[in-house]
Amino acid sequence: MTISSLLAYGIKILVISLQHVWGTIKRPYETYRHLAEGKNISPAIPIFLLCLAYFGWTTLIHVGLKNHPLLISFNFLKLTTVSIATFGIVLYALFVVSHAFGGKGTIRNLFLPWAYSLLPTLIWFFATSLLWFLFPPPRTISLPGKSLSIVFLIFSSFLFFWKGVLYYLTLRFGMKLSFLRVIGVSAIIFPLGFLYSILMYKLGIFRIPFL
DSSP states (O other): OOHHHHHHHHHHHHHHHHHHHHHHHHOHHHHHHHHTTOSOOGGGHHHHHHHHHHHHHHHHHHHOTTSOHHHHHHHHHHHHHHHHHHHHHHHHHHHHHHHHTTOOOOHHHHHHHHHHTHHHHHHHHHHHHHHHHHSOSSOOOSHHHHHHHHHHHHHHHHHHHHHHHHHHHHHHHHSOOOHHHHHHHHHHHHHHHHHHHHHHHHTTSOSSOOO
16 A cells, blocks of 8 residues: 555544544534444544543653653553543443443444544543643632533533433444333443443543543
């Protein structure tokens, strides 16, 4: 494959990915029905590259450029490795528990929908780290400070709702589950996710897990 053809392929994947991103906002039902077909998983590449960009960004603002390069590299690799492992663990857990509730999909059917469900997560983590960088703690309880907190709370609520919708559609189309069966799967997955979050916190990797 030549450089020009590789570049053309990269642009094509980027355009398709942007269309999917817009679809998750404007037409999530139709978009996720298409994503769950699992025919081509390459549109997930831009999402994962954005994840790597976030890990690099958060490492730099929290560790700092003045620290030893080995420390920066270690923190970046730690975040990246744990996040990749988390993605795989959650994907497999969704597959196994969904099958226990009569799901008929495959890992491939789940992969792309779950990858695009990282969009709200990415946006929230980017926004939080940017806020930490621009307005580092401690913050005042003045009117501007309270207003910023209210705006961020509304913003976070919207992303949480969006994440919930994408999670439901992942199981609805990826594993062909009904609404009640999604609730049954969630009754098992959510407590496991809570325990996993505590583990990540105790290990000092994530205060809030990258899910």
